[in-house]
Amino acid sequence: MTAELVPTIGLEVHMHLATRSKMFCGCRVAYDARPNSLVCPVCLGMPGVLPVMNKLAVELSVRMALALNCTIPDFAKWDRKHYYYPDLPKNYQISQYDQPLGINGYLDVETPAGTRRIGITRVHLEEDAGKLMHAEHGNYSIVDLNRTGTPLLEVVSEPDVRGAEEARLYAETLRQLAVYLGISYCNMQLGQMRCEPNVSLRIGAGPDGKPLYTPISELKNLNSFRSVERAVTFEIARHRQEYLADPGNYTLAKQGKSTRGWRDDEGISFLQRSKEEAHDYRYLPEPDLVPFVPERAWVEELRKNLPELPRARRERYIKMGLSEETADMLLAEAFVANFWDVFHETLEHHQGAGKWPIKRVLELANNWTLQDVRRALNEKTIDAPSLHAEFAKQLADLVVLVETGVINRNTGAEVFNKMIKAKLDLNPKSAAEIVKEENLAQTSDSSAIEAFVDQALAANAKAVEDYRGGKKASFGRLMGEAMKASGGKANPQLVKEILLKKLGG
Amino acid sequence: MALSKQEVLKVGTLSRIRLTEAEVEKFGTQLSAILGYVDKLRELDTRNVEPLAHALPIHNVLRPDEPRPSLTPEEALGGAPEAAGDFFRVPRVLDEGTSA
Numbered sequence: 001m002t003a004e005l006v007p008t009i010g011l012e013v014h015m016h017l018a019t020r021s022k023m024f025c026g027c028r029v030a031y032d033a034r035p036n037s038l039v040c041p042v043c044l045g046m047p048g049v050l051p052v053m054n055k056l057a058v059e060l061s062v063r064m065a066l067a068l069n070c071t072i073p074d075f076a077k078w079d080r081k082h083y084y085y086p087d088l089p090k091n092y093q094i095s096q097y098d099q100p101l102g103i104n105g106y107l108d109v110e111t112p113a114g115t116r117r118i119g120i121t122r123v124h125l126e127e128d129a130g131k132l133m134h135a136e137h138g139n140y141s142i143v144d145l146n147r148t149g150t151p152l153l154e155v156v157s158e159p160d161v162r163g164a165e166e167a168r169l170y171a172e173t174l175r176q177l178a179v180y181l182g183i184s185y186c187n188m189q190l191g192q193m194r195c196e197p198n199v200s201l202r203i204g205a206g207p208d209g210k211p212l213y214t215p216i217s218e219l220k221n222l223n224s225f226r227s228v229e230r231a232v233t234f235e236i237a238r239h240r241q242e243y244l245a246d247p248g249n250y251t252l253a254k255q256g257k258s259t260r261g262w263r264d265d266e267g268i269s270f271l272q273r274s275k276e277e278a279h280d281y282r283y284l285p286e287p288d289l290v291p292f293v294p295e296r297a298w299v300e301e302l303r304k305n306l307p308e309l310p311r312a313r314r315e316r317y318i319k320m321g322l323s324e325e326t327a328d329m330l331l332a333e334a335f336v337a338n339f340w341d342v343f344h345e346t347l348e349h350h351q352g353a354g355k356w357p358i359k360r361v362l363e364l365a366n367n368w369t370l371q372d373v374r375r376a377l378n379e380k381t382i383d384a385p386s387l388h389a390e391f392a393k394q395l396a397d398l399v400v401l402v403e404t405g406v407i408n409r410n411t412g413a414e415v416f417n418k419m420i421k422a423k424l425d426l427n428p429k430s431a432a433e434i435v436k437e438e439n440l441a442q443t444s445d446s447s448a449i450e451a452f453v454d455q456a457l458a459a460n461a462k463a464v465e466d467y468r469g470g471k472k473a474s475f476g477r478l479m480g481e482a483m484k485a486s487g488g489k490a491n492p493q494l495v496k497e498i499l500l501k502k503l504g505g
Numbered sequence: 506m507a508l509s510k511q512e513v514l515k516v517g518t519l520s521r522i523r524l525t526e527a528e529v530e531k532f533g534t535q536l537s538a539i540l541g542y543v544d545k546l547r548e549l550d551t552r553n554v555e556p557l558a559h560a561l562p563i564h565n566v567l568r569p570d571e572p573r574p575s576l577t578p579e580e581a582l583g584g585a586p587e588a589a590g591d592f593f594r595v596p597r598v599l600d601e602g603t604s605a
Contacts (some may be wrong), residue, residue, distance in 0.1 A: 055567040084521055135597075142593065
């Protein structure tokens, strides 16, 4: 009888930290710069240079470690990890070997089988290597060292993950946390987040009672969640097959650990380095960098300033009546959720204990935050720091103007853009000021609206005919023309009523 | 402690140095002498001594996250044995992907 084979998976996840400059030098971190234009003697590994730690990188790392429930040891140090490769000009990577910034944490991951608590072995900081590309013609490779020295956070999990889907969910949860906290942008296309699952199967107990495993394979540099799930699925099946074919030999004790690559287009993994070819990293303490000794008060300050974490906040939102989808959209970035919170509270307050149903308040907060604010963020007309509490309150005032019929929704969107522009011009204005100055208040005077409707009907005889002939889509056209005639200020509800009456008559 | 010939050759490989027979002999003797000295130090009782992470008694030397000017690609590539456009040019590497 075959023993049960239990997938035993740990993940190493690398993230570029959201800093402006590199880990040990002042070169800018950017992804679209001219090759080798963001390098200096420090990151080129010239002799005689002195690396100096980036304060923000250390702070972001400790924040992430705290969010992962890690212990922050009183002493952390740097080590050199040696390997010989053209993307690494010093021939060693500055990393942390035995005394990292964070240890012994966990991350709770929601899975279809319930919440799974995945242990975090360690969180450490290191520097990224450069980019090596192969020339299409000719027997050489080319190197761009702009990425060399980018602050790279590595989160190492315990082998607690039990399957391919769980591996993907773990990586996704980790990404959400890092983006939410502003630790990393985690853009996988840009290589800002890379996952390396270590896959093995627990075979059962050996003669001494200790568990036996299949040889560990480390899958290198997976850069999408989909490839994490596919590669782990493939690897579990491959281990099962190899083990069943040769149970006596296919064990960790006999074959050790190997490194494998993943070909996404073919959906297969392939051997890169066997145990015998494994790198001999020759770790040694980095003499050029002094240790980092975090002050307890500083760590506690960072802990205290962590926002409500995504999991708790999501639960709170769902209890409030938001859909899971909306909650997830808000939680994509902490500052959007923070903005929503203030905005929503202000709206509720405006209504002095429930003139609007709660449901309507939620709907308004969602619409404006996820449409208008999101759009402005995408178009980069506003940035995260602009979305402070004061602006949320001002936006709530604007929404009240729309909801009480002072201006219509389209004008509301226009006023929103003008508020942003005024803010950028350092001449901030309230919604009410803009409406007054530009005379944008909506017209609800039915005789005036009747005139706009008549104008639209007269100028669009064809559309009127089409409508009466059964082509109901022409209504929108006529509606638009009447609104245009009013300069966008007519109360759309009244326009609709009057138009229907006239067409029906 | 004497280093075996194989160990000397391995150190050579790790350092990307090709060693002649005579050099294996020469460096083997020298490296063994260094290890012998370390063995001598080992005789000291260090059970109650914290391992030293750094020779200087200072810590937390940090800089603010402020970008500073870099070299130009021309300057960066100026000292390289070979360049191709804005890139460093190196012998073709077959191993896929970075090891970082």
